[in-house]
Amino acid sequence: MKRVGHLFERIVTFENIYSAAKKAWQGKRANKKIASFYFNLENEVILLREELLHGNYRPGPYGTFEIREPKPRQICSSGFRDRVVHHAICNILGPIMDQTLIFDTFACRVGKGNHSAIHRAQSFSGKSKYFLKCDIRKYFPSIDHAILKNQLRRILKDPQLLTLLDIIIDHQVPDSPIGKGIPIGNLTSQFFANFYLSPLDHFLRERLAVKHYLRYMDDFIVFADDKAQLHETLDAIRNFLAKNLQLQLKEKVTKIAPVTEGVAFLGFRIYKSLVRIQRTNLVRFRKKIRMNEAAYIAGRISQVDLINSVSSMVAHIRHADSVSVRRKDFEISLRLA
Numbered sequence: 077m078k079r080v081g082h083l084f085e086r087i088v089t090f091e092n093i094y095s096a097a098k099k100a101w102q103g104k105r106a107n108k109k110i111a112s113f114y115f116n117l118e119n120e121v122i123l124l125r126e127e128l129l130h131g132n133y134r135p136g137p138y139g140t141f142e143i144r145e146p147k148p149r150q151i152c153s154s155g156f157r158d159r160v161v162h163h164a165i166c167n168i169l170g171p172i173m174d175q176t177l178i179f180d181t182f183a184c185r186v187g188k189g190n191h192s193a194i195h196r197a198q199s200f201s202g203k204s205k206y207f208l209k210c211d212i213r214k215y216f217p218s219i220d221h222a223i224l225k226n227q228l229r230r231i232l233k234d235p236q237l238l239t240l241l242d243i244i245i246d247h248q249v250p251d252s253p254i255g256k257g258i259p260i261g262n263l264t265s266q267f268f269a270n271f272y273l274s275p276l277d278h279f280l281r282e283r284l285a286v287k288h289y290l291r292y293m294d295d296f297i298v299f300a301d302d303k304a305q306l307h308e309t310l311d312a313i314r315n316f317l318a319k320n321l322q323l324q325l326k327e328k329v330t331k332i333a334p335v336t337e338g339v340a341f342l343g344f345r346i347y348k349s350l351v352r353i354q355r356t357n358l359v360r361f362r363k364k365i366r367m368n369e370a371a372y373i374a375g376r377i378s379q380v381d382l383i384n385s386v387s388s389m390v391a392h393i394r395h396a397d398s399v400s401v402r403r404k405d406f407e408i409s410l411r412l413a
Contacts, residue, residue, distance in 0.1 A: 077231060080172050084236035087168045088128045093121045096163035100156060110156045124157060128240070133161065135247045138259060152249055152259030162263040165240070173267055176231055178277045180290040184270045190342045193292045194351060200288040201335045202348040204299035208306040209339060210313065212273075212294035213326040216265065217257040219272055220322045221245050224258075227272065269293060272321065279316050284309060292342060299335070306332050 086092060094117070101114055113120050127133040138152040154162070174185055182193035201207070212218070224245060225238075232238055244264055249257040258265040270293060280286040280298065286309065288299035300306050310332065317323040338345040338352070345352045371377045 077176055079231055079233040081233040083168050083172070083232065083234045084240070087164050087237065087240075088125055090121060090125060092167055093125055093128075093160065093164050094118075096167060097121060097160045099163045099167075100159040107156075113156055120157075121160075124160060128161070131236075131239070133240070133243070135161075135244060138247075138250060138261075140250055149260060150250075151261045153261050154259070159263065162244075165237075165244075166263055166267055169237075170267060172231065173271050176271065177274055178281055181270065181274070181277055181292075182290065183293040184266045190292060193290060194342060194344055194346060196290050197297060197339055197341050197346050198348070198351060200290065200297070200299040201339060201346055204288055204335055205301045206299070206303050206306055206332060207335055207339050208298040208300075208310055209329070209331045209333075209341070210296050210298075210310075211326045211329050212317075213324045215294035215323070216260050216269060217249070217252055218323055219256070219258050219269065221255045223321060224268060224272055227275070275320060276313070276316060280309070280313070284312060295342065297339060297341060303332060 097114070097117060097120070101110065124133070135158045136155040138154060140150055140152050142148060142150055170184075177185070180196060182188040182190065182196070225242060228241055229238060241264075244262075245258065245268070248254065249259050258268055273291065273294060273296075276296075277289075277291060280289050286298055286300075290297055298306060298309055300309070310330070314325060317325065335348065338347050340346075343353065368377065372379070
């Protein structure tokens with residue numbers, strides 16, 4: 077891909093930052109500081125634009141909190157002005173980065189997503205006898221800043237944009253080693269993390285000629301008819317990750333098995349002609365439904381909020397063969413609404 081320039085001037089237009097502020101505002105209306113920013117929106121956009129144009133922009137401190145489902149993780153929350161900058165960058169840079177990705181990378185892409193990844197995995201499952209399932213160990217905390225910056229320089233030739241991206245990448249995550257790690261909560265981090273593993277995608281597809289391969293962020297699967305071939309592919313993946321990206325596999329979950337066993341992927345277990353919800357995922361959904369029911373009964377959320385919550389969860393699990401589960405577990409919620 078030919079390197080792209082003149083992106084910074086598009087990022088810092090009033091129209092793009094204004095649009096970014098509206099995106100960052102969605103779902104954040106209850107926050108008084110954000111509401112204040114939005115009340116003075118035009119002036120705030122002008123001030124932020126001036127900071128970016130003159131190279132004076134610096135990210136504010138992170139707010140941190142921990143989530144425990146589906147696994148314990150530290151989330152770093154950027155201030156609202158920083159989130160506006162992230163949206164402004166991704167509005168313009170996102171489509172450029174997307175062009176560098178192979179078809180079968182599914183995270184953070186328009187028209188893709190986890191449900192498309194599940195259907196693609198099922199399609200590959202029907203064409204192969206075995207699968208290799210991998211996950212990266214401590215992925216976001218392990219991303220190397222120097223490697224990520226070099227990757228970006230291979231597709232961009234815009235000095236002002238690269239300087240801005242360097243500032244965001246170097247904004248140190250709390251408790252991380254210098255030069256390592258990007259925060260899970262940032263929009264830019266989602267794009268960077270998806271982009272960072274793109275060399276592995278191209279290595280598998282173009283160097284190893286792997287036909288049936290897909291990735292969702294740091295969760296990826298290789299399908300083949302030859303089990304020995306998958307063991308060779310696994311060795312090649314380990315070597316490539318260590319040498320080129322300074323990453324390691326999460327060996328406890330690395331697995332080679334027949335597709336008849338079902339592929340555990342993105343909270344589902346995928347078979348050739350059947351997709352089931354994994355039990356841990358189902359328990360989590362049930363817990364969330366019960367919590368929302370209790371909040372509705374106590375008057376903490378509205379009827380509309382309860383309906384929207386249930387509808388969202390139904391929309392997710394309906395991609396599995398889950399009719400009986402849905403009838404059983406959501407009947408009470410729908411009656412309450």
